[in-house]
Amino acid sequence: MSARQSEMFPLRPIGRVHSPFEEKFGIPRQPGLVHVPAVIEMLPPYAHPEMFEGLEEFSHLWISFVFHACLEQGWRKRVRPPRLGGNAYKGVFATRSPFRPNHLGLSAVKLDRVDAGEGGVRLHIQGADLLDGTPVVDIKPYISYADSVEQANSGFAAECPHAQLQVLFSPEAERFLAGLPDAEKRTCQLVEIISLDPRPAYRKSSGRERSWGMRFAGLNVRWEVREDQAWITDISIESGVRAS
Amino acid sequence: MSARQSEMFPLRPIGRVHSPFEEKFGIPRQPGLVHVPAVIEMLPPYAHPEMFEGLEEFSHLWISFVFHACLEQGWRKRVRPPRLGGNAYKGVFATRSPFRPNHLGLSAVKLDRVDAGEGGVRLHIQGADLLDGTPVVDIKPYISYADSVEQANSGFAAECPHAQLQVLFSPEAERFLAGLPDAEKRTCQLVEIISLDPRPAYRKSSGRERSWGMRFAGLNVRWEVREDQAWITDISIESGVRAS
Numbered sequence: 001m002s003a004r005q006s007e008m009f010p011l012r013p014i015g016r017v018h019s020p021f022e023e024k025f026g027i028p029r030q031p032g033l034v035h036v037p038a039v040i041e042m043l044p045p046y047a048h049p050e051m052f053e054g055l056e057e058f059s060h061l062w063i064s065f066v067f068h069a070c071l072e073q074g075w076r077k078r079v080r081p082p083r084l085g086g087n088a089y090k091g092v093f094a095t096r097s098p099f100r101p102n103h104l105g106l107s108a109v110k111l112d113r114v115d116a117g118e119g120g121v122r123l124h125i126q127g128a129d130l131l132d133g134t135p136v137v138d139i140k141p142y143i144s145y146a147d148s149v150e151q152a153n154s155g156f157a158a159e160c161p162h163a164q165l166q167v168l169f170s171p172e173a174e175r176f177l178a179g180l181p182d183a184e185k186r187t188c189q190l191v192e193i194i195s196l197d198p199r200p201a202y203r204k205s206s207g208r209e210r211s212w213g214m215r216f217a218g219l220n221v222r223w224e225v226r227e228d229q230a231w232i233t234d235i236s237i238e239s240g241v242r243a244s
Numbered sequence: 245m246s247a248r249q250s251e252m253f254p255l256r257p258i259g260r261v262h263s264p265f266e267e268k269f270g271i272p273r274q275p276g277l278v279h280v281p282a283v284i285e286m287l288p289p290y291a292h293p294e295m296f297e298g299l300e301e302f303s304h305l306w307i308s309f310v311f312h313a314c315l316e317q318g319w320r321k322r323v324r325p326p327r328l329g330g331n332a333y334k335g336v337f338a339t340r341s342p343f344r345p346n347h348l349g350l351s352a353v354k355l356d357r358v359d360a361g362e363g364g365v366r367l368h369i370q371g372a373d374l375l376d377g378t379p380v381v382d383i384k385p386y387i388s389y390a391d392s393v394e395q396a397n398s399g400f401a402a403e404c405p406h407a408q409l410q411v412l413f414s415p416e417a418e419r420f421l422a423g424l425p426d427a428e429k430r431t432c433q434l435v436e437i438i439s440l441d442p443r444p445a446y447r448k449s450s451g452r453e454r455s456w457g458m459r460f461a462g463l464n465v466r467w468e469v470r471e472d473q474a475w476i477t478d479i480s481i482e483s484g485v486r487a488s
Contacts, residue, residue: 009310009379011253014345030390046345050321054338057399064308064348066253077294093383094298101258101290104308104382106350108393135253138348139337145404146274148392149352155301160389 011066013135014046015123020189020217022132022238024069026198029082030096031107031129033161034192038109038128040136042121049116052123056114060142061125065105066135067098075101084156086201094155105134108142163195165230167223173232186217194223194230255310257379258290259367264433264461266376266482268313270442273326274340275351275373277405278436282353282372284380286365293360296367300358304386305369309349310379311342319345328400330445338399349378352386407439409474411467417476430461438467438474 019038021027028034040063041047055061078089079097092100110126123139167190169177177183177190197204199212204225213222215238222234263282265271272278284307285291299305322333323341336344354370367383411434413421421427421434441448443456448469457466459482466478 007257007379009255009257009315009347009381011255011346011348013251013253030387032390048321049335051335051337053322053333053335054400055335057397058338058401059395059397060393062350064350071253077292078297089297091293091295091297091299093295094302094385096384096387100382102255102381103253104255106306106308106382106384108391135251137253137346138344138350140340140350141338141399141401142393142396143274143340143401144393144396144398145402146276147352148394148396149304149386149388150392150394151303152386152388152392153301153303154388155385156298157302157385157387158389 011137013043013066013137014139015040015042015136017065017128017130017132017134017136019128019130019132019134021130022215022217024131025212026193026214026216027131028129028193028196028198029161031109032127033129033196034189035126036128036189036193037112038125038130040123040125040139042123047120049121052114052116052121055123055139055141056111058111058141061109061111061123062138062140062142062147063105063107063109063125063128063130063136064138064140065107065130066137067103067105068133068135069131070098071103073099075099075103080201081156082201083161084201090156104137105130108147161196164197165195165225165228167191167194167230167232169232170234173235176235186219190216190221190232194221194232197225197230199225255381257287257310257381258383259284259286259380261309261372261374261376261378261380263372263374263376263378265374266459266461268375269456270437270458270460271375272373272437272440272442273405275353276371277373277440278433279370280372280433280437281356282369282374284367284369284383286367291364293365296358296360296365299355299367299383299385302355302385304352305355305367306382306384306386306391307351307353307369307372307374307380308382308384309351309374310381311347311349312377312379313375314342315347317343319343319347324445325400326445327405328445330448334400348381349374352391405440407436408441409439409469409472411435411438411474411476413476414478417479420479430463434460434465434476438465438476441469441474443469
């Protein structure tokens with residue numbers, strides 16, 4: 001290995017994601033599939049309004065980030081993509097798996113607005129598939145003529161994942177949601193997320209009934225899957241967290 | 245600054261670009277504008293054929309790389325994008341400028357083929373705007389439904405740069421090119437690159453005549469610009485380098 005091959009480039013987080021996705025389970029496997037807003041809070045010395053002049057001319061951004069929750073698990077040569085049922089292996093570079101060398105993630109997101117002032121800089125985005133606390137390492141404008149390859153052939157990932165489950169609420173869960181200040185928004189978000197069926201692929205075909213849970217936006221949400229229906233059985237406020 | 249804000253993520257190069265662009269000057273400002281092939285040579289321990297299984301199902305890739313030739317110059321809060329004539333400033337995060345925090349680059353390129361075997365792994369790509377020797381830090385498949393945002397508004401970068409100069413050859417330059425084994429390919433590439441007018445924007449309007457030079461594919465190429473024509477006056481083999 002030559003000296004050039006062993007060189008390293010230190011990446012500094014330039015921002016941090018604030019997202020209602022408080023754990024990996026439940027996060028859609030690509031951006032843009034659900035209508036969940038998030039905020040990127042820029043960190044000093046990058047929280048400078050001048051650095052974002054002109055950004056609002058663009059409707060979409062590229063967010064480069066670090067899959068920080070997967071760092072300790074390292075990387076794998078091959079992974080089993082969920083869309084192949086969790087049975088078939090593909091090389092890690094043929095997937096968007098977080099278990100990749102350098103653990104870099106990339107998401108195209110919609111830019112709602114830039115809040116820039118003396119108090120710092122916050123980017124309000126939509127459609128992010130980003131875990132709360134994710135370190136952001138770059139932000140670029142989405143430039144259609146260079147980034148939108150309409151004729152691209154996307155192999156085994158050609159088809160957009162679509163809703164797989166009908167989502168129903170127990171009377172208790174429905175009553176709880178109705179009491180939240182943002183009841184309608186949360187209901188829509190939970191339906192979108194759970195209808196995509198976030199269960200690991202190998203568990204879907206096991207036939208064993210069990211209940212699933214996720215933390216989302218300060219809530220604990222539990223559901224069961226029976227055939228092609230997800231029943232949300234229980235929703236409660238996370239202990240020690242205020243629903244936001 | 246909290247401990248989390250000051251954390252760093254070391255990036256290791258996973259591959260190295262072999263490209264005919266031997267200096268920054270002349271490189272198109274976005275990928276896909278010229279038909280110039282390049283090769284990414286994977287570095288150990290990432291030069292493993294298993295890591296690329298399934299990649300050839302995809303027609304396009306994302307290459308994440310480090311703008312290594314700009315590291316020493318650091319980053320700027322604002323830059324003057326060439327497409328605005330070099331006079332107007334924009335925030336660095338509203339541009340694809342290399343003078344950005346973390347110096348990360350991102351290019352969508354066409355994948356021609358994957359050479360994977362016991363001798364290593366080489367990805368043959370097209371349309372790259374990458375300097376020879378560029379360190380690659382991630383490779384991902386291009387997934388149309390997530391990456392192609394057809395309705396994106398691209399602000400001041402909405403229009404694809406197009407040929408600005410008619411490219412003409414001096415009899416000497418023409419004769420030299422005709423003697424190369426890959427004469428036709430090199431001629432086309434030089435026309436594409438120089439027609440995009442790689443001169444710095446602020447020099448275009450200065451009215452002062454001078455000649456321009458670039459190193460490309462083992463060649464030294466010199467030209468002059470008169471109104472909307474570029475005259476390639478001289479082409480020679482770089483000293484100490486074999487034309488390839």
